[in-house]
Amino acid sequence: MGLLIRHGEIVTASERFVGDVYCDGGKIAAVGPGLEKRSSSDEVIDAAGAFVFPGGVDPHTHMELPFMGTEASDDFETGTAAAVAGGTTTIIDLACPGRGQSLLEGLELWLKKAEKAVSDYALHMAVTWFGDKTAAEIAECVQRRGITSFKSFMAYKGAIGVDDDELLEIMAATRDAGGLTMLHCEHGDIVASLQKKLISEGKTEPRYHPVSRPSFVEGEATGRATALARVVGQRLYVVHMTCRESLEAVTQARLRGQEVYAETCPQYLLLDDSVYEKPDFEAAAYVMSPPIRPSGHQEALWGGIRAGIFDTVGTDHCPFFQKGQKEMGRADFTKIPNGAAGVENRLQLLYTYGVCAGRMDMNRFVSLVATRPAQIFGLYPRKGSIVPGADADLVVYDPSGEGVVSAATHHHRCDRSIFEGFKVKGKVARTVAGGKVVFADGKLDVRRGAGRFVKRPAR
Ligand SMILES: [Zn+2]
DSSP, rough: OOOOEEEEEEEOOOEEEEEEEEETTEEEEEEETTTTOOSSSSSSEEETTSSSEEEEEEEEOOOOOOOTTTOOSOOHHHHHHHHHHHTEEEEEEEEETTSSOOHHHHHHHHHHHTTTOOEEEEEEEOOOOOOOOHHOOOOOHHHHHSSOOEEOOOSTTTBBBBBHHHHHHHHHHHHHHHHEEEOOOOOOHHHHHHHHHHHHHOOGGGGGGGSSSSSSHHHHHHHHHHHHHHHHTOOOOSSOSHHHHHHHHHHHHTTTOEEEEEEEOHHHOOOOOOGGOOTGGGGGGGGOOOOOOOOHHHHHHHHHHHHHHOOOEEEOOOOOOOOTGGGTTTOOOGGGGOOOTTTTHHHHHHIIIIIISSSHHHHHHHHIIIIIHHHHOOTTTTTSSSTTTTTTEEEEEEEEEEEOOOOOOOSSSSSTTTTTTTEEEEEEEEEETEEEEEEETTTEEOTTTTBOOOOOOOO
16 A cells, blocks of 8 residues: 655755655655555545655664663653654664673664664664774674664763773774764763762752763863874764854864764753752753753854754653652762653754744754764665655654643653753654654554664665
C-alpha cells in the first residue's frame, strides 16, 4: 500500500513549493505537483495549509545511558516514541563503553538495547580511554560496523573523561580510520577543582552547579579542542555549545581553515541561569553539563544561528526523574545525574522561537534539524531529504496549531519538563516513518522494534 501526501507546502533545506509526495515500499517514490494514487488501496493525506518536511534527525541523544550511578529514564522504545511524537524520525544515540571496556563489546551491548526502538537510529561511539586495541577497534567500527563518528569527553574527569594525551591518540586513530571526532568541551580539571572547593565550603545546592562550570571553562576547552584537532589534522564536531566563548573558538578555527562543525540545543537557546534559583530542589531538573548560561549568551547563540556558525540543533536528550534520580544529589549537587528530556520538543520549539520569531527561515530550520545532521553524519540523502529513493520519513506540520509544553502531556518518560509552560506554535499533525503513519492527531501508532539500525558508510 502506498501513501500519497497531497497539496502540502514541501520544504527542504533549499526549496519550498506546493506539491505532493508519493511513498511506496518505505521509500519516497515521487515528488511533484498533481501526483495521483497508483492503487485503489493507497492512503491519502490532505496536507493543504501544512508544511511537509523531512523527518527530524536528532544527532545527540542518550537513551537508557548508565550515568552517575543510575540510568537515563527513557529507553530506546519510549525515547524514540517521544521523538516520533515530536517529528523526529531518526536519532543518533551514543554507544558508551566505559574506561577499560572494548569498543566492540560496548557496541554489541548498545545494539541489543536499541533493538526495541520504534524509529530508525544510528550510533556514535564513545571513546573513553585509549588502549592497545583502540585504534584497531575504531577502524573496525568505520569499515564494517557502520559507525563513523567517535565522541570523547574533556569533562567528567575520573569517570568517562579523557586527558589531552589520550585525546591526541584517539583523534589520530580516528583520523587514520576516516572517522569524525566529536567532543564535549569543558575543562575537566577546573570543573573538578571548583566542585571540590564549593562542596568544602558547604555550597551543596543545585544552584552551585553552574558556578562550578562557568562559560570560559567551556570556551577554553573548545579552543584547546580545535588546537588538538589542528595538530592532528582531524575533523571535529563540537557538541552542545552554550556560550559566546565557544562560538569564538570555533569561528577562529574555521578562519584558520579547519573543518569544524558546531551544534547547540534548544535549552541553551531558550533558558537562562535564573532556572537555578528555583526553590525546593526544583533547580535540579536543570542540572546538565554544560549548564544553562547567564542571560546574554542566548542572543549570542541565536546570532550564531543567523550567521550560519551552527550546523545542527540536537537535544542531548538524557532524562532523569526528579523523584528517585535527581534526588540522589540532594545533599551534594555533584551527585545530581546530569541531563534532561528534550527529544520531543526540538522541532516545535525551534519553529516557534526560531522561524515564527523571525530568526530563521523554513529552509534553515529544516537544515538545522534534519538535513545537516544527516549530511555531517553520513545519513544523507537517505535521511534529511525529500527526493525519490530516500526513506519515506516525513512530517506534516500544521502551522495553525498551538500548545503549551508540559510534563503532564509530553511523551518523555520523565516527571519534569525543562520547557514547562513554554507556548508553542504549530503542531506535528502527522509523522511518517518508513512510509507508515506513526503519529497522527496526537496519537502514536508505533511498534516496539520497528526501528532499524542505520549503518553509515565509510568516507
Ligand atoms: Zn550528550
